[in-house]
Amino acid sequence: MKAKLTDAFVKNITPPASGRLDIVDETTPGLVLRVMASGVKSWSIRYRPKGRKQLRESYGTYPSTSLSDARARAKALTAAASVGRDLVSEEAAAAAAKAEEEAKAKTIADVVADYIKAHVAKTRKAGVTEKLFANHIVPVLGKKTVGELRRADVVELLDSLKNKGWRTNAQVNRVHAALKACLNWAVEREYLDANPAAVVKKQVTERPRDRVLSDGELKAIWEATDVRTDPSRAFIRLLILTGARRDEIRCMTWSEIDLEKGIWTLPKARNKGHRDHVVPLSNEVKAILEALPRLGECVITTDGKIPYAGQKSLKESLDKAVGASNWEHWTLHDFRRTVTTGMSALGVREEHRERALNHAVGGIGNKVYDRHAYLDEKRAALQAWADRVMLIVDTSGPQNVVAFEAS
Missing domain, CATH: 1.10.150.130 (Tyrosine recombinase, N-terminal domain)
Incomplete structure (x- = not known):
């Protein structure tokens, strides 16, 4: 359909019962008004650069884009096309170049x-x-x-x-x-063409740490916390008893703890394994948690609002207290390796100690099909380790350390 488009015509035209209606402007070559059954009216412009095929540009909707604006755009496109230029492509290339320049x-x-x-x-x-x-x-x-x-x-x-x-x-x-x-x-995101850091070799060849704390060192660290107050004392002792990662303990919340059931549910968003991890609480861990004041949602905290943040100064203080200058260098993460090594010495099966510490257990079957929680096995392993720690740090009184069958 062709018509001499006017503002009144465009404003009052009746939409088709279905589909769409294209109206070619008789005044301005290439300008087309498209009217949808929904009542939406939009502009398109047909133009043919000299020696090339016909092209089409969509140019907004009416009334956001007026008839006069659409006509001006159509005239600019057809004028450029008459001398072989594709103004739309030129503008797109210029915008891309500008964006690239701005990005760089x-x-x-x-x-x-x-x-x-x-x-x-x-x-x-x-x-x-x-x-x-x-x-x-x-x-x-x-x-x-x-x-x-x-x-x-x-x-x-x-x-x-x-x-x-x-x-x-x-x-x-x-x-x-x-x-x-x-x-x-x-x-x-095309801020730059290539990554200059990608071709730089690793500066240091890292060797996996193999530091395991001896019984004497573990006892010295535990006793050094006797003179400290919570939350630093609880922080160190929970690391020793659970083998959990530092931030897993440090950022623990009361909503994750069920003292009645004796479990700590570590959500997948807060652990390296990216899976919900249920940690059975040994009697010693429960006692530590029960003794802590509930200042807010955070467990290891000084104000209840934010997690404990004194790890660096705490480690320095412990080093001084135990005379660590004469020790092989140790880190808080070494507690985790010490726990799994200690469980192994107690005869805890590898599969159970790996699950207790939330390590991935290999094999597609384990990852996809095995949904057994191993709660009892993990509880036995962690309680056996806690009993062993109590034997190390306090030799007074009766001790009942369970020995597992060799794995």
Whole structure:
């Protein structure tokens, strides 16, 4: 259908009973008004660049885009087409070039902020990752634009960290991994063409830690907490008794604890295994939890609102108290290895101790089909370990440590 379009005509035209109605403007070549049965009216413009096939651009809806605006656009497209130009493609290319230029003008600090907001904030160790960026990456690289960043800049950053005399150079690898992940994210969003950190080799060859605390060391650490108050005392003792990861204990909430049933349900969002993990509570763990004041939702806390945050100073204090300068270097995570090693020495089957510590048990059958909770087996393993700890730290009184059959 053809018609001489006017504002009154466009405003008052009756929609078709079904489908759509296309009305070609007799005044302006290429301009088409499309009317849908729903009453929606939209503009499209047909144009043919010289020597090429006919093209079409959708140009908004009426009345948001007026008849005069649509006519002006149609005239611009057909005028460019008459000399062989495709104005729509030219504008798209210009917009893409501008966006690319703006993206490459972003600073590393800008990209890090975007990355943290879009991705890191949703991860389990968001706080740790944010500190890596804030303390080590942004101060050095933050003012550079992504277009300026070179592989040499990444290498220089990592070399400087290695030369700072960090206690463990494995932290250099953590910084490298965080930066590489951030820049991969940026490449996907076309902030830059290639990731200069991706081709940089690992700066430090890491060896898996194998530190297991001796009975004497475990006793010394336990006794060093005698003079401390909660929550630091409870924090260390729960690490020793459960073998749980530091943040799993530190960020524990009362809603996860059922003292009546004697279980702690660690949600998948809060553990490395990304699966709900039920931890049976030994008698000793229950006693520690029952003695803690309920200041709020947080269990290991000074105010009930935020988890305990004094790990660094606590470790330094314990080192001083036990004379750790004469020990092989140890970390709080070594409690976890000590627990599983101790369970093994007690004869706890590998499958049961792995499940007690929320380690993945291999095999597709275990992952998909085996839904047995192993609650009794885990409870027996953790209670046997707690009994063993009590024997180590307090030799007075009767002790009943269960010996398991060899696994």
